[in-house]
Amino acid sequence: MSDFAIKAKGVKKNYGRFTALKGIDLNVESGIVYGFLGPNGAGKTTMIKILLGLSIPNDGEVEIFGKDLFLHRNEILKSVGAVVESPAFFEYLSPYENLYHLTRLSGPVPGKKIDETLSLVGLDSVRDKKVGAFSYGMKQRLGIANALLPGNRLIFLDEPTNGLDPHGIMGVRLLIRKLCRDSGITVFISSHLLSEVEQVCDFVTIIDKGEKICESKVSELVESQSRIEFKTPDAEKAAELFRSEKMEVLEEKKHHGFSIFILKGHENEIPGITRKLVASNINVMKISRHKDTLEDVFVEITGKAKTDSVSDRF
Amino acid sequence: MKLLEKLRQILFLTDFELKKLFRQKQGYAGLIVIILLVTLCAVGVYLRVYHPPRHHHVPNAFLGQALKDLVNGISFSLTVLLPGIYILLPMIIGIFAAGSFAAEFQNGQVRTVSLRSVPRMSIVLAKFISLSFYSYVLLAVTLVISYASGSFIFGATGDILIFGPAFMGKESGIYIMDGSVAYQRLFLAYFFAGYALISVVAMFLMFSAIFKKMTMAVVIPMGVYFTSYIIGALPFMENIQRFLPTRYIMIWKYTLAQDIMWDAMLTDGIFLGLYTISYLIIASLIMNTSDL
Numbered sequence: 001m002s003d004f005a006i007k008a009k010g011v012k013k014n015y016g017r018f019t020a021l022k023g024i025d026l027n028v029e030s031g032i033v034y035g036f037l038g039p040n041g042a043g044k045t046t047m048i049k050i051l052l053g054l055s056i057p058n059d060g061e062v063e064i065f066g067k068d069l070f071l072h073r074n075e076i077l078k079s080v081g082a083v084v085e086s087p088a089f090f091e092y093l094s095p096y097e098n099l100y101h102l103t104r105l106s107g108p109v110p111g112k113k114i115d116e117t118l119s120l121v122g123l124d125s126v127r128d129k130k131v132g133a134f135s136y137g138m139k140q141r142l143g144i145a146n147a148l149l150p151g152n153r154l155i156f157l158d159e160p161t162n163g164l165d166p167h168g169i170m171g172v173r174l175l176i177r178k179l180c181r182d183s184g185i186t187v188f189i190s191s192h193l194l195s196e197v198e199q200v201c202d203f204v205t206i207i208d209k210g211e212k213i214c215e216s217k218v219s220e221l222v223e224s225q226s227r228i229e230f231k232t233p234d235a236e237k238a239a240e241l242f243r244s245e246k247m248e249v250l251e252e253k254k255h256h257g258f259s260i261f262i263l264k265g266h267e268n269e270i271p272g273i274t275r276k277l278v279a280s281n282i283n284v285m286k287i288s289r290h291k292d293t294l295e296d297v298f299v300e301i302t303g304k305a306k307t308d309s310v311s312d313r314f
Numbered sequence: 315m316k317l318l319e320k321l322r323q324i325l326f327l328t329d330f331e332l333k334k335l336f337r338q339k340q341g342y343a344g345l346i347v348i349i350l351l352v353t354l355c356a357v358g359v360y361l362r363v364y365h366p367p368r369h370h371h372v373p374n375a376f377l378g379q380a381l382k383d384l385v386n387g388i389s390f391s392l393t394v395l396l397p398g399i400y401i402l403l404p405m406i407i408g409i410f411a412a413g414s415f416a417a418e419f420q421n422g423q424v425r426t427v428s429l430r431s432v433p434r435m436s437i438v439l440a441k442f443i444s445l446s447f448y449s450y451v452l453l454a455v456t457l458v459i460s461y462a463s464g465s466f467i468f469g470a471t472g473d474i475l476i477f478g479p480a481f482m483g484k485e486s487g488i489y490i491m492d493g494s495v496a497y498q499r500l501f502l503a504y505f506f507a508g509y510a511l512i513s514v515v516a517m518f519l520m521f522s523a524i525f526k527k528m529t530m531a532v533v534i535p536m537g538v539y540f541t542s543y544i545i546g547a548l549p550f551m552e553n554i555q556r557f558l559p560t561r562y563i564m565i566w567k568y569t570l571a572q573d574i575m576w577d578a579m580l581t582d583g584i585f586l587g588l589y590t591i592s593y594l595i596i597a598s599l600i601m602n603t604s605d606l
Contacts, residue, residue, distance in 0.1 A: 054428060055605040077431040084429070088422030092337050101330040105323060105430035146426070 004066070005030045005154050005186040006051060011060030013046050013210075020046045022210040023060070028188060028203070030065075030153075033180050035201035035218065036190040043210040044190040045085060048156050051188070052082050064154065078106050082156035087143030091132030095123050095142050098131060102146055109150035121145045122171065136163035144172065148179070154186045155179075161196060173200050194297055198222055206301065214301050225297050226266040227290030228273065234282045235259035241280050247273075262290055323432050327440030331414065335448050340413075344406045344452050351402055352460045355394045359385060360467060384475035388496045390464025391457055392503060392570065396480060398456055399507045399566065404514045404539060406452065409532055411445050411518035416531030419522065425606040435598040442512075442519060442594060449511040457504050471496075481567045489572055499569050506566035506579070513586050514539070516593035517559060523597040523604070562586040 006028035013021040021043045028034045038044050049055035051062060053073040062069040064076045089098045096114060103109045118124045121141040126134070131142065140163050147155040157176070161169040177200060179185045191197055197204050197218060204221055206214040214221070227250065232238050235252070238261060242249050251262040265273070267289035277284050335341050363382055415438075418424045427437060473493045478486025491499065517538070522531040542560035545551045555561055562582040568575040 049605065052429060054425060056603070074431045074433060077429065082429050084425060086422060088426050090334055090423060092339070093333070097333070101326070101333065102426065102430060104326055105427070105432050107431075 003030055004028060005064065006034075006188065007061075007063040007066075008047075008051065009061045011047065011050055011062065012058045013043075013050060013055065014058050020210050021050070021057070024207065024210075024212055026051075026205060028186065030186050031180065031184045032202040033176055033187045033189065033200050035197035035204035036188060036207070037192065037194065037197055037204055038190075038207040039192055041209075042207045044207065045158055046210075047207070048082070048084055048158050048188070048190055052080070052084065052156060053077070054084065079151070079153045080155070081147030081149065081152040082158070083140070083143035083147050083160060084156065084158045086136075086162075087139040087146075089131045089139060089142060089146075092130060094128045095131055095134075095145070096127045098142070099146055099149055103149040107150050113151075114149065117145045117148050120148070120175065137165060137168050140164055141168070141172070144175070148185075152185065154188070156188045156190075158190045159192070160189060161191075161193075176200050206297070221297070223266065225300060226264070228263040228265045228267065228270060229286070229288050229290035230261045230263060230273070230277075230284070231255075231258050231286040232261075232277075232283055233258055233285065237280060237282050238277070241276065241282065245276065258285055320433065320436065324436050324440055324443070327427075327432065327436055328443045331440050331444035332447065335410070335414065335444060341410075344410070345455060347402060347406060348398070348452065348456050348459060351398055352394055352456070352463055355397070355460070356390070356463050356467060359390060359393060359464075363468070384473055384490060385464075386469045386472050386474060387461045387463075387465030388471070388493075388500050389474035389476075390468055391460040391500055392474070392476075392481075394456060394460040394464075395503060395507060395566070399510065399563070400543075403449070403452060403456070403507075403511055404563075405536070407445065407449050407511055407514055408518040408535060408539070410448065411441070411515050412522050412528055412531040412535075414441055414445060415519055415522035416526055417528045419526035419606075420528055428606050434601045438519060438523070438594065438598045438601050442516060445515040445519070446508075446512040449515060450508045453504050453508050453511070457500075461500075476570055481570045486571075491570075491572075499574075502569040502574070503566045506569060506583075509583065510563040510565055510586060513559070513563065513590040513593070516590045516597070520593040520597040520600075523600040526604070559589055562589065 004027055006026055008024060008026040011021055011024045011026075012019070024043075024047055026047075036044050036047065046055060050057045050060075051064070051069070053069055053076075064080065067076055069076060089095075093101075095118060096111075099114045099117070100109075100111070103114065115124065115127070118127055121144050123138065123141055123145065126138070131139065134142070140160065144155075144157065144160065147157065160176070161172050164172060173196070176187050176189070180187055189197070189201060201218050204214075204216060204218050205212055216224075230238070238259065239249070239252070241247075242261070242263065248264040249261055250264055253260050263273075270287055270289070274284060274287055277287075363385055415424070418427075424437065428434060471493055474491050474496045476489050476491050478488055518531065518535050521535040521538075525531045525534065539560060542558040546555050546558050546560055562585045565579055565582040565586060568579045568582070
């Protein structure tokens with residue numbers, strides 16, 4: 001048995017003259033939550049579709065659980081589930097009926113297990129309602145339930161928190177971690193939210209315009225992108241201190257009479273910096289870890305400036 | 315073992331497709347249209363039999379009397395089948411086939427099903443089987459409603475008048491079919507009408523696989539179907555008529571000849587079957603190579 005749930009090598013996909021994927025390699029270990037990040041149009045969904053055999057690549061190889069996807073697709077899909085793009089179900093049937101009919105195509109599944117899965121995603125109270133009456137968030141949760149059944153070992157979730165309310169988002173994130181921790185399920189998530197990946201994923205690949213631009217453990221990526229945000233009315237004194245202490249100022253901006261500095265550094269350094277600021281008689285309005293967005297990381301990794309026009313950046 | 319597994323999957327998929335067909339409220343639209351067809355036909359035949367046009371001369375007066383004596387539930391049911399199989403039932407079945415496949419492509423449900431461990435060809439096959447079954451259900455409903463209403467208005471049994479020009483073409487005459495074989499012919503006509511309808515199902519499934527959009531999957535095959543009919547009726551188009559997909563749809567009419575025309579039925583049946591298989595093969599190939 002391979003230790004890798006997914007191995008992809010040189011996956012290319014063209015749509016006419018447009019190249020959606022330019023030779024993507026992936027190595028996803030079993031039993032982890034793997035994040036697949038990129039801005040809209042980066043090629044995330046195209047890659048997921050290829051990994052599920054929904055789309056045929058122009059070139060490249062894909063192995064799932066050590067088996068060639070294009071030779072053993074039906075066998076592989078018995079233990080693989082997914083929500084791709086938006087969850088699409090049969091609206092005139094209940095969630096139970098949808099899951100019953102879809103799941104038994106992969107193998108026998110007891111009704112009790114369907115009920116348990118509906119309960120897991122919080123849809124047990126609407127088990128017999130028509131899916132047509134569901135909100136987008138409820139359909140998204142039904143999609144996750146469908147991806148889990150009949151007892152899948154690998155699930156693909158394409159933007160799983162889209163359309164969910166904050167409660168739902170938290171619930172889905174906890175569920176993903178729980179599935180990985182308790183059941184050893186490998187979860188492959190595509191997202192454009194760094195915060196989501198940070199909270200949920202162990203490993204991350206960032207792609208843009210069909211190319212892989214970064215592959216790293218999430219903890220290492222976040223570490224490498226650590227920032228400290230500091231707000232003060234004493235801009236000059238602070239700038240002088242940072243110069244003398246050889247602290248790298250990445251950005252300085254004005255906001256309602258205050259200066260906000262973005263410093264390169266880890267949040268562990270905040271107490272030491274605070275002591276130095278106070279000792280230098282500099283007023284501290286706020287000092288905290290600066291939360292990077294995917295765009296920040298993206299800009300950092302690709303070397304593009306925030307001042308570039310939107311079309312140049314993405 | 316693998317064959318058994320595949321058969322099991324096709325069975326499950328077909329069961330799913332049937333459930334979808336019969337659980338949708340629009341599934342009953344076909345029934346409403348059939349009731350409308352039978353009602354209009356009943357009024358039309360009733361007026362023709364009991365209130366014939368006054369200006370008609372003697373031969374038609376004779377025909378009028380013959381109609382009174384020879385119209386019953388069986389002949390009425392055959393009369394309903396004629397407009398039904400020409401336009402109405404293919405239209406209903408075609409729209410349902412496109413709704414079951416192209417609309418599901420468009421809305422993403424085909425992708426949801428394809429994420430399961432099923433060969434894509436099985437999806438096409440299951441839709442074909444379920445829609446073929448639905449075609450026969452619609453025909454059975456047409457038969458039951460038309461026979462019941464015809465029997466109520468005109469009587470249940472007896473010899474029937476076969477108006478050859480309507481069924482068999484202009485060169486055919488009018489003759490009386492013995493009541494003892496009329497039931498057999500009625501059931502045979504409906505059975506082969508069903509065989510023709512499943513070819514329409516396959517054609518609409520093929521266009522659904524090609525276009526993957528509901529509007530195109532309805533408009534294009536409808537255009538092909540009706541254009542074929544029009545060309546098929548034009549006398550100077552003889553050389554192309556044998557290749558038209560509608561050429562063999564009227565296979566059921568051979569059951570109404572004085573002696574059933576088995577040879578013609580066999581030939582037309584084989585061509586119709588080949589058309590059906592070709593449509594399904596094209597649909598499966600496109601399905602297998604499409605990005606979902």
